[in-house]
Amino acid sequence: MGAMIVSAHEQGQTGLLPGTVWRERSNSGDLHVGTRVWPHGFHQAPGEESRLAALPPLFPLGTVLFPGMALPLHIFEQRYRTMIARRMNEDPMFGVVLTRSGREVGDRPEIHAVGTAASLLEAVRYSDGRFDIAVRGGRRFRVIGGNWDEDYLTGMVEWLADADPVTSGGQDATRLSEQVRLAFDAYLKAFERRAGIRVERAELGHDPGGIGYAICSMMPFDAPKRQRLLEAPDPESLLEDLLGMLRRERELLVSTGIGGANIDHPGTRFSTN
Numbered sequence: 001m002g003a004m005i006v007s008a009h010e011q012g013q014t015g016l017l018p019g020t021v022w023r024e025r026s027n028s029g030d031l032h033v034g035t036r037v038w039p040h041g042f043h044q045a046p047g048e049e050s051r052l053a054a055l056p057p058l059f060p061l062g063t064v065l066f067p068g069m070a071l072p073l074h075i076f077e078q079r080y081r082t083m084i085a086r087r088m089n090e091d092p093m094f095g096v097v098l099t100r101s102g103r104e105v106g107d108r109p110e111i112h113a114v115g116t117a118a119s120l121l122e123a124v125r126y127s128d129g130r131f132d133i134a135v136r137g138g139r140r141f142r143v144i145g146g147n148w149d150e151d152y153l154t155g156m157v158e159w160l161a162d163a164d165p166v167t168s169g170g171q172d173a174t175r176l177s178e179q180v181r182l183a184f185d186a187y188l189k190a191f192e193r194r195a196g197i198r199v200e201r202a203e204l205g206h207d208p209g210g211i212g213y214a215i216c217s218m219m220p221f222d223a224p225k226r227q228r229l230l231e232a233p234d235p236e237s238l239l240e241d242l243l244g245m246l247r248r249e250r251e252l253l254v255s256t257g258i259g260g261a262n263i264d265h266p267g268t269r270f271s272t273n
Contacts, residue, residue, distance in 0.1 A: 177208035
């Protein structure tokens with residue numbers, strides 16, 4: 001993939017693009033180029049654009065990016081250094097897709113069709129050309145076709161707006177989101193009892209789809225489960241599947257002391273890699 005996922009943390013939102021931090025790191029230190037901030041709770045409205053669109057480059061990774069999730073990456077492979085440099089002033093910067101098969105570095109891996117657009121939050125460029133960046137997940141898409149003409153993958157996609165965390169709703173989704181919230185809290189309490197530590201609770205918001213994606217981001221399910229959740233066609237399907245997973249994880253934790261997910265510290269944002 002030409003990138004390593006580094007420890008995730010919430011980034012400030014300032015820079016060249018609205019909502020972006022840009023720094024260039026040299027031997028003399030960091031150079032801050034600009035400061036502009038998105039208002040709290042900002043999201044990009046779907047607008048009138050077609051469901052079919054040419055997406056910015058597609059970035060195959062060994063993890064899943066959910067809408068609203070922050071993901072830090074270390075970019076070291078030359079083709080992806082070039083991609084990042086070209087896309088520094090574009091939004092979305094690229095689309096994240098889960099690798100299905102093939103090597104991530106120096107290869108052209110097969111990918112899963114459903115992925116997530118990524119907007120730049122912060123970028124640091126090193127003197128040797130490497131980048132540290134942080135992106136946030138936006139709209140989901142389905143890849144219709146692609147090519148490697150640029151040495152990195154580009155494609156035509158269909159936007160999937162039906163499970164957008166900003167627009168989801170309905171009585172069923174609201175009911176399920178409350179059940180998911182309670183199941184997540186029950187899981188964290190079981191973990192706290194087993195580990196003998198206190199886990200700080202994250203703010204989940206009130207939107208049903210947003211609650212689902214936030215918990216998906218914090219639970220370290222394996223990649224196939226995360227991809228399955230990302231591909232859920234609507235908020236109700238997402239929440240129903242997630243509810244079952246959370247209940248099974250808690251039952252495993254209570255009965256065996258070990259959950260099916262390999263957990264260091266649930267309830268916070270972290271990388272699965």
